[in-house]
Amino acid sequence: MKYADMAPPPRSEHLWRYTPWHWMHPSDIEIIPDALPIRFEAQEPVDMNTNICVASSSNEYARVFLHEVAKSSTIVSSSKDNELMNLYAVASGHVACSHLHFNIKHSVTILLHLSGEADWCGLHITSKIAKNLNVSFAIVNELSNTTTYLECQDWDIAQDSSVEFAGITLGGFRTKSDIRSNLNGRGANMTQAISTHGIGQRHSDHHIEIHHVEPHTTSSLSAHSACDDESHLVTTGLLTIARHANRSDAGQVFRNLLLSPKARAESLPELEVLADDVSAAHGAASAPVDENQMHYMMSRGFSPAEASSLIVEGFLTAAFGEIKNPSIIDAVRTRLTVHLECHIKR
Amino acid sequence: MSEQARDAVGDYRYGFHDPEHATIRFDKGLSEQVVRDISALKNEPEWMTEVRVKAYHHFNERPMPKWGNCSELNNIKFDDVTYFLRSSKQTEKNWDDVPEDIKNTFNRLGIPEAEQKWLGGVTAQYESEAVYHSIREDLEAQGVIFLDMDSGLKQYPDIVKTYFGTVVPYSDNKFAALNTAVWSGGSFIYVPKGVHVEMPVQAYFRINAKNMGQFERTLIIADEGSSIHYVEGCTAPTYSTDSLHSAVVELIAMKGAKIRYSTVQNWSSNVYNLVTKRGVAYENSTIEWVDGNIGSKLTMKYPSVLLRGEGAHAEVISVAYAGEGQHQDAGAKVHHLAPNTTSNILSKSISKNGGRSSYRGMLQVTPKASGCRSKIVCDALLLDEHSRSDTYPTMEVGNSTADLEHEASVSKISGDQLFYLMSRGFSEKEAMGLIVNGFFEPFTRELPMEYAVELNKLLELEMEGSIG
Numbered sequence: 001m002k003y004a005d006m007a008p009p010p011r012s013e014h015l016w017r018y019t020p021w022h023w024m025h026p027s028d029i030e031i032i033p034d035a036l037p038i039r040f041e042a043q044e045p046v047d048m049n050t051n052i053c054v055a056s057s058s059n060e061y062a063r064v065f066l067h068e069v070a071k072s073s074t075i076v077s078s079s080k081d082n083e084l085m086n087l088y089a090v091a092s093g094h095v096a097c098s099h100l101h102f103n104i105k106h107s108v109t110i111l112l113h114l115s116g117e118a119d120w121c122g123l124h125i126t127s128k129i130a131k132n133l134n135v136s137f138a139i140v141n142e143l144s145n146t147t148t149y150l151e152c153q154d155w156d157i158a159q160d161s162s163v164e165f166a167g168i169t170l171g172g173f174r175t176k177s178d179i180r181s182n183l184n185g186r187g188a189n190m191t192q193a194i195s196t197h198g199i200g201q202r203h204s205d206h207h208i209e210i211h212h213v214e215p216h217t218t219s220s221l222s223a224h225s226a227c228d229d230e231s232h233l234v235t236t237g238l239l240t241i242a243r244h245a246n247r248s249d250a251g252q253v254f255r256n257l258l259l260s261p262k263a264r265a266e267s268l269p270e271l272e273v274l275a276d277d278v279s280a281a282h283g284a285a286s287a288p289v290d291e292n293q294m295h296y297m298m299s300r301g302f303s304p305a306e307a308s309s310l311i312v313e314g315f316l317t318a319a320f321g322e323i324k325n326p327s328i329i330d331a332v333r334t335r336l337t338v339h340l341e342c343h344i345k346r
Numbered sequence: 347m348s349e350q351a352r353d354a355v356g357d358y359r360y361g362f363h364d365p366e367h368a369t370i371r372f373d374k375g376l377s378e379q380v381v382r383d384i385s386a387l388k389n390e391p392e393w394m395t396e397v398r399v400k401a402y403h404h405f406n407e408r409p410m411p412k413w414g415n416c417s418e419l420n421n422i423k424f425d426d427v428t429y430f431l432r433s434s435k436q437t438e439k440n441w442d443d444v445p446e447d448i449k450n451t452f453n454r455l456g457i458p459e460a461e462q463k464w465l466g467g468v469t470a471q472y473e474s475e476a477v478y479h480s481i482r483e484d485l486e487a488q489g490v491i492f493l494d495m496d497s498g499l500k501q502y503p504d505i506v507k508t509y510f511g512t513v514v515p516y517s518d519n520k521f522a523a524l525n526t527a528v529w530s531g532g533s534f535i536y537v538p539k540g541v542h543v544e545m546p547v548q549a550y551f552r553i554n555a556k557n558m559g560q561f562e563r564t565l566i567i568a569d570e571g572s573s574i575h576y577v578e579g580c581t582a583p584t585y586s587t588d589s590l591h592s593a594v595v596e597l598i599a600m601k602g603a604k605i606r607y608s609t610v611q612n613w614s615s616n617v618y619n620l621v622t623k624r625g626v627a628y629e630n631s632t633i634e635w636v637d638g639n640i641g642s643k644l645t646m647k648y649p650s651v652l653l654r655g656e657g658a659h660a661e662v663i664s665v666a667y668a669g670e671g672q673h674q675d676a677g678a679k680v681h682h683l684a685p686n687t688t689s690n691i692l693s694k695s696i697s698k699n700g701g702r703s704s705y706r707g708m709l710q711v712t713p714k715a716s717g718c719r720s721k722i723v724c725d726a727l728l729l730d731e732h733s734r735s736d737t738y739p740t741m742e743v744g745n746s747t748a749d750l751e752h753e754a755s756v757s758k759i760s761g762d763q764l765f766y767l768m769s770r771g772f773s774e775k776e777a778m779g780l781i782v783n784g785f786f787e788p789f790t791r792e793l794p795m796e797y798a799v800e801l802n803k804l805l806e807l808e809m810e811g812s813i814g
Contacts, residue, residue, distance in 0.1 A: 258746035271737040276728035281755040
């Protein structure tokens with residue numbers, strides 16, 4: 001399928017209800033813009049190949065678009081068990097776009113730091129995880145506060161493999177992340193944690209799909225959004241359990257912390273269950289900062305701004321409570337602390 | 347009843363039908379002339395005819411919804427539907443004057459008996475229009491108006507003109523437009539200031555003819571400090587061809603008023619039930635929807651409340667049972683438009699024999715609505731591997747002081763609960779029936795006793811054959 005042959009998605013599709021496609025396109029929606037590739041660097045040597053052409057298998061609108069804009073792919077392959085990959089992705093120029101594929105055949109930890117001043121940045125991450133692996137992946141978005149960022153991720157998880165996924169959005173003016181995971185083998189597990197800090201006029205939209213395709217698969221998703229200033233944070237989820245995927249266990253929780261009268265938050269945690277012997281649940285909650293917590297902190301000498309900042313830090317970090325990998329936890333906590341110290345309102 | 351008919355009807359006890367004795371029956375299909383003819387037949391004022399015609403054009407222009415069960419929606423053959431059928435020359439106030447065959451139908455449904463025992467008023471609608479209507483004299487003396495909608499328009503045109511279409515305008519959705527174009531029957535209720543209607547009033551809707559469309563329109567206005575409980579029930583015969591029920595219900599609760607609207611929908615499995623129900627709640631008023639969906643082929647119904655006045659409260663309790671070939675797409679919508687408004691939504695569903703139940707909800711808090719609180723709980727039971735349960739909630743929060751919670755779960759009947767009951771001497775079937783009745787208990791306890799007993803019986807019937 002070609003982008004030019006496809007009709008733009010209508011806003012009646014909930015994937016695009018709050019972030020219409022023309023907001024995410026770098027220019028006129030009929031145009032495929034010229035793009036620079038995102039520059040990938042690794043802290044330690046990793047097996048990385050760039051400028052490889054990989055055919056896109058998706059017919060989804062944003063994915064087809066990203067594929068045509070990126071033109072080529074970067075493939076990162078694991079080379080040994082327990083490898084720690086610290087990857088830095090820098091987006092510069094007017095339009096920057098890449099396809100990043102992880103070829104994972106070992107149990108690895110991947111930390112992807114995304115930064116840069118590009119006006120528009122597009123990134124499509126794909127990965128097929130082989131059987132019996134433990135993979136931890138974190139993506140920290142620290143793009144410029146003026147960047148429009150379109151991200152798609154596709155994870156295929158094979159039998160008895162387990163993936164820990166952490167995502168933290170601290171940058172970007174307008175961001176749309178569409179993250180889809182398929183639990184394709186018995187015993188596959190996905191633990192997903194996503195935190196977003198809404199400041200200024202940031203519009204951040206996360207769409208997270210988890211598909212239990214096979215029996216005895218487990219997933220948990222925790223998405224925390226702290227909405228400050230005039231930000232607008234959207235979290236939509238789709239959790240499906242296929243007809244024969246019995247003994248699956250799935251849960252998703254969306255939480256919004258409302259910090260400013262002009263901030264907005266939308267949550268759509270959707271559930272489609274076609275198997276009867278399953279445990280599936282979801283929850284969503286939105287609330288302001290607890291006055292008792294503020295009172296407690298201030299009675300111990302914190303200013304209102306410091307107290308609020310600590311509560312926000314605690315709230316955003318709490319999303320990662322199910323993540324076990326210490327490298328991931330350290331990375332997201334450090335970036336979050338630095339970010340909040342920079343933005344604390346004194 | 348022939349064997350063939352019995353097979354078709356199955357456990358659905360209201361699947362019988364009577365010979366059709368229409369006094370006026372329109373040809374199948376919809377056109378502007380049909381809309382004008384319905385209006386002319388009822389001697390309606392010109393403004394109503396104009397509203398109908400505008401709605402008809404909107405219906406034609408408006409595309410089918412692109413969400414929900416699109417394949418079923420696209421199967422509706424609007425040209426095969428009869429849009430108006432009059433079975434009785436007038437709405438009778440005396441039960442004895444109702445035509446014999448219609449009276450027999452409602453006798454079989456138990457309506458006269460219920461009226462004598464526990465109702466404040468009754469409207470019985472057969473096909474397109476009400477055939478019987480009554481209200482207790484003491485309520486009438488207090489100024490309570492309880493009429494069928496056609497009589498309401500004739501006798502109180504100013505009130506109807508003031509409120510008609512203000513809560514659900516014809517442009518709201520395709521089926522609201524259809525209803526506005528061809529509406530007939532329904533209830534019109536006005537409760538004066540400070541009057542509390544202690545006994546529920548009831549409307550009973552019955553489709554008898556094949557390929558019939560029933561498009562009743564209900565408008566309930568509870569003036570300041572008043573209260574009313576309205577109960578509606580619906581049944582239809584089982585035919586091999588489909589019927590269409592597309593109602594619009596508008597509720598207006600003035601300052602400090604309370605309206606409770608209870609529904610036990612038990613249409614036969616050949617009825618498309620596409621209903622728009624919405625209420626507006628002003629300062630410190632309460633609107634409660636108690637909504638049970640047992641029958642129909644496809645139900646799409648999301649009772650909603652606009653909380654427009656400070657301190658207003660909305661309560662929605664919705665249960666759905668989806669059996670073989672059924673899709674119950676139900677839910678609730680609450681819009682918090684004013685400060686300190688509160689809402690509770692409880693949704694429960696059971697899917698069995700390949701049935702599909704969906705909860706589709708919307709909870710919106712606008713920037714002006716500070717201090718709002720809301721809680722939504724959705725529980726679904728899947729009774730076999732062929733069935734399906736979906737949850738599609740939406741929470742839109744535009745005010746930082748809002749405190750909202752949503753939780754949903756899907757599971758099968760707990761083996762522990764079954765084991766416990768069976769170890770105390772219940773058969774597996776009895777145990778399952780008890781668990782299902784318990785699951786729906788938050789709904790049944792809000793119904794008048796007679797309805798609750800009836801609902802439990804219905805569920806027991808529906809549950810037959812669930813085991814083994």
